Amino acid sequence: NHTVLYWKSMGIDYSKMLVGITGVGRILELVNVSSHLPGSPITPTVEYGPYYNIRLGLAFPEVCVYKAASQYYFDGLQKNPYLIRGHTWIGYEDKQSIEEKIKWFQHLDVAGIMFNGLDxxxxxxxxCNEGKYPLLTHIRAIVQPGIIESSSTTTSPDDDAKIGDDDAKMVSEETKHLISIIISAFVLFILGYGIGQIIIAYRN
Incomplete structure (x- = not known):
């Protein structure tokens, strides 16, 4: 919200903004485990996730790994969840926080919403045991209310990719057909030109 308001103050209308939502959270080390609200003191320790190796960051699948042994909190002011595991603090986006953001962005009437990376x-x-692409599926269900979140009716980005492949195949077939027409026309032109030259030579 801070970034959106900043660009608005710089003269950019909401209707021209494409707002990004990330699946990468932040992993930090608290100075005092009893002081864990956002903005609490942290150490300079640099943490990395177990799979993506992001500096001070955890992708959503990594967050799910940490959840089981962590204490869950939700910051009502910033509308974001965070986990506490010993001195480790993990802030991230989940379905609830994403829904809060999208509703706010829809209220502002921004141009669109994007997700930073499929991975x-x-x-x-x-x-995460929530099916494939749980965050993206939820985002799509919010921005396209007609879509029901169930395995039988919801398409995933994999399905969209298959549709894209089918479209590409269709375009490929059309391209082949067009090329064959061009080649045929070229051959007919050469034959016609050759026959014309023979007739001219015969008359001369």
Whole structure:
């Protein structure tokens, strides 16, 4: 929201803004485990996730790995969840926080919403136990209310990719057909030109 308001103050209308939502959270080390609200003192320790190796960051599938042994909190002011595991503090986006953001962005009437990277979501569905692409699926269900979130009716980015492949195949077939027409026309032109030259030579 801070960034959106900043660009608005710089003269950019909301209707021209494309707002990004990330699947990467922040992993930090608290100075005092009893002081864990956003803005609490942290150490300079640099943490990395177990799979993506992001400096001070965890992709959503990694967050899911940490959840089991962590204490969950939700910051009502910033509308974001965070986890506490010993001195480790993990702030991230989940379905609830994303829904809060999207509703606010829709209220502002921004141009659109984007997700930073497909691999930031649980694309295998094996770590969060919420199916494939749980965050993206939820985002799509919010911005396209007619879509029901169920395995039988919701399409995933994988399905969209298959549709894209089918479209590409269709375009490829059309291209082949067009090329064959061009080649045929060229051959007919050469034959016609050759026959014309023979007739001219014969008359002379």
């Amino acid at each position: 930031e979501d649980d694309f295998t569905g094996s770590l």
